[in-house]
Amino acid sequence: MRLRPIAALSAAAVSALLLAGCASGDTAAPEPSSTTPANLCDAAAASGAASDSVTVDGEIGSASEATFETPIDPTALEVSVVDEGDGEAVEAGQFISYAMTAYSGDTGEQLASVGYKPGELLPSQLSPETIQGQVFGCGNVGKRVVAVFPASETATSEVYVLDLLGTVPTAAWGEEQEPVEGAPEVTLADDGAPSITIPEGDAPTETEVSVLKQGDGYEIQKGDYALIQYTGVRWSNGETFDTTWEDGAPIAYPTTQYVPGFQKALEGQKVGSQVLVVIPPADGYGEGEINEEDLKGDTIVFVVDILGGQTAPATQ
Structure with a gap:
C-alpha cells in the first residue's frame, strides 16, 4: 500500500549544503x-x-x-x-x-x-x-x-x-549551557543567527563537540533526518564560508550525508539543542594545503541549531 508523499514533503531539503564528498548547491523554490x-x-x-x-x-x-x-x-x-x-x-x-x-x-x-x-x-x-x-x-x-x-x-x-x-522556531530554544573554556566564542543576533570568533592558538587535532543550548526533544540517531540551521567558519581566518541564516531557510538531510565531523555533531543530540563543533581536516574535507577554492586542509567550525528530527525510513 502506498501513501501520497505528504510525509516526505516535510523531510525535503530547502537547499543542498555540506553533503559528504564536499558537494554543495542550492535547490530553487518552485516558481x-x-x-x-x-x-x-x-x-x-x-x-x-x-x-x-x-x-x-x-x-x-x-x-x-x-x-x-x-x-x-x-x-x-x-x-x-x-x-x-x-x-x-x-x-x-x-x-x-x-x-x-x-x-x-x-x-x-x-x-x-x-x-x-x-x-x-x-x-x-x-x-x-x-x-x-x-x-x-x-x-x-x-x-x-x-x-x-x-x-x-x-x-x-x-x-x-x-x-x-x-x-516551530527557526532557532534553537534549549536551555543555555556554560561555554567550554578555550572553545570558539559564539554570540547570537536577535533572530538567533550566530557569529563565531576563533580563539588564539592551534586548532584541535580531533573533532570537538560542545552543547551551547540543551534541548529536550527527540534524540537524533544515525541516518535520521535532522532539520537544522547552521553557520560555518574557517579556523584559519575566521571567515564565514556557509550559512543557512542568510535566507532563513533551514535544511534537512540524513546525518550520514554530511562529512564525518558534522555527523558527530548531530547524532546523539536532542531537538531544540544548539551545538558547537570544531572539525579538523581528517573529519572534514581532507588533509592538504589550505586554499581559497575549497575547504581542504582547513579546520572548520560550525554552530548548528537542531530544529527537528525524523526517524530514518528503514527503522520507522
Missing part, C-alpha cells in the same frame, strides 16, 4: 504559477461532498478513527474542517509540527498514522504551494481537517485526517 494563490488563506482547498461525508472520532493530538462510505473518490482535493483550533493563526513561511492518519479511499482501511510520536515527522514550512498550506490554510494551532485526495494514475483515492499541532 509560482498564474494559478498560485496569493496568500495562505486563499490556498486552503474547498470542502465538498466527499470530505463532508467523513466522520472522525478521537481527540486532536492523537491518532483518529475515520469512517466513510467506500469507495470515495472526488474529482479534486477536498478539505473539510473538523475543528478550527483555538491557538494562534499560522502564517506563510512558518514551520509547523503536524500529524496525520491516512485511509484507503477504496476500502476505508487505515494505512498509517504518523506525527503523533517524537521523530515521526519533520516540521514543514507553510506556503500556498505546499500540500500542508492547502490543507491547513491560515488556520489556528489545534486545527483538525479531513482531506480527501482523488485517485491518480499511480494511486487510489486516499483520506487523511490531519492535526496542526504547533509552530
Whole structure:
C-alpha cells in the first residue's frame, strides 16, 4: 500500500549544503504559477461532498478513527474542517509540527498514522504551494481537517485526517549551557543567527563537540533526518564560508550525508539543542594545503541549531 508523499514533503531539503564528498548547491523554490494563490488563506482547498461525508472520532493530538462510505473518490482535493483550533493563526513561511492518519479511499482501511510520536515527522514550512498550506490554510494551532485526495494514475483515492499541532522556531530554544573554556566564542543576533570568533592558538587535532543550548526533544540517531540551521567558519581566518541564516531557510538531510565531523555533531543530540563543533581536516574535507577554492586542509567550525528530527525510513 502506498501513501501520497505528504510525509516526505516535510523531510525535503530547502537547499543542498555540506553533503559528504564536499558537494554543495542550492535547490530553487518552485516558481509560482498564474494559478498560485496569493496568500495562505486563499490556498486552503474547498470542502465538498466527499470530505463532508467523513466522520472522525478521537481527540486532536492523537491518532483518529475515520469512517466513510467506500469507495470515495472526488474529482479534486477536498478539505473539510473538523475543528478550527483555538491557538494562534499560522502564517506563510512558518514551520509547523503536524500529524496525520491516512485511509484507503477504496476500502476505508487505515494505512498509517504518523506525527503523533517524537521523530515521526519533520516540521514543514507553510506556503500556498505546499500540500500542508492547502490543507491547513491560515488556520489556528489545534486545527483538525479531513482531506480527501482523488485517485491518480499511480494511486487510489486516499483520506487523511490531519492535526496542526504547533509552530516551530527557526532557532534553537534549549536551555543555555556554560561555554567550554578555550572553545570558539559564539554570540547570537536577535533572530538567533550566530557569529563565531576563533580563539588564539592551534586548532584541535580531533573533532570537538560542545552543547551551547540543551534541548529536550527527540534524540537524533544515525541516518535520521535532522532539520537544522547552521553557520560555518574557517579556523584559519575566521571567515564565514556557509550559512543557512542568510535566507532563513533551514535544511534537512540524513546525518550520514554530511562529512564525518558534522555527523558527530548531530547524532546523539536532542531537538531544540544548539551545538558547537570544531572539525579538523581528517573529519572534514581532507588533509592538504589550505586554499581559497575549497575547504581542504582547513579546520572548520560550525554552530548548528537542531530544529527537528525524523526517524530514518528503514527503522520507522
